[in-house]
Amino acid sequence: MTRSLNKGPYVDEKLLKKIEGKKPLETGVIKTWARRSQIAPEMVGFTFGVHNGKAHLDVLVTEDMVGHRLGEFSPSKKFLRHGGKMQKELEAAKKESEINAAKAAKASTVDTAKK
Numbered sequence: 001m002t003r004s005l006n007k008g009p010y011v012d013e014k015l016l017k018k019i020e021g022k023k024p025l026e027t028g029v030i031k032t033w034a035r036r037s038q039i040a041p042e043m044v045g046f047t048f049g050v051h052n053g054k055a056h057l058d059v060l061v062t063e064d065m066v067g068h069r070l071g072e073f074s075p076s077k078k079f080l081r082h083g084g085k086m087q088k089e090l091e092a093a094k095k096e097s098e099i100n101a102a103k104a105a106k107a108s109t110v111d112t113a114k115k
Contacts, residue, residue, distance in 0.1 A: 009038040009040070010036065010037060010038055011037050011038055011040050012032070012034035012036075012037040014032075014034070015030075015032055015034055015037055015043075015048075016040070016042070018030050018032075019042060019043060019046055022046075024044070024045030024046045024047075025045070027046060027047075028047070029047050029048070029049045029056070029058055030046060030047065030048050030049065031048075031051070031056050032048055032049065032050060032051065032070065033051045034070060035050060035051070035069065035070055035071030035074065036069060036071060037069065037070050038067060038068070038069055038070075039061055039065045039066050039067065039068055039070060040066070041066050043061045043066075044061050044062065044063055044065075044066065045061065046060075046061055047059065047060050047061070048061065048070060050070045050071065050073065050074035051074070052074045052075060052076045053076045057073075057074040059073045
């Protein structure tokens with residue numbers, strides 16, 4: 001944990017003001033840049049648009065998320081794939097199996113059409 005327990009959780013004051021006195025279902029997406037803010041129990045049910053550096057990603061807060069940070073649910077880096085020779089071999093094998101499956105399906109439809 002980055003903060004000591006005696007300091008308590010950090011929740012952005014502006015974020016609490018935005019949800020104060022509002023109902024979760026009636027409120028739309030609440031845009032925020034406060035990725036470091038912890039999710040408080042009062043936030044459950046609200047949808048936040050958490051900024052990831054490029055756009056706001058919608059995050060619907062549930063009870064399981066309480067205590068986590070908003071930024072955890074809005075990834076700022078895009079994972080493409082692991083590379084290397086082994087990955088290329090796996091992709092080639094997958095592509096070959098898909099081609100074989102397509103050929104088998106095509107052959108079975110041709111056989112049933114002839115009968």
